[in-house]
Amino acid sequence: MITLQSEGLFRQYAAETLGGVIPATELKEVMYQAVPYAGFGKVSPFFDETRAVLAEKSLEHMVQERVTTNRENRLEKACRCRRNFLAM
Secondary structure, three states: OOOOOOHHHHHHHHHHHEOOOEOHHHHHHHHHHHHHHHOHHHHHHHHHHHHHHHHHOOOHHHHOOOOOOOOOOHHHHHHHHHHHHHOO
16 A cells, blocks of 8 residues: 555555554554665655554554564564564
């Protein structure tokens, strides 16, 4: 949805899956992981959509700084996040 620039569809799926299928922290992680693949120019409008959906669902407090990824576990965590996101 990001590479297709479909903000409306992204917002719909994000709103439907947040809190149930996908935790708020993982949605934010998907956004960060998309930047190297799609480029910041394409991804940046979706950060605004993500923030708006989190605010609507009162989940913005759930994505405070929680640095748990380091060089050793980055690949494992990214793969797990993608599997969870695509398995919805």
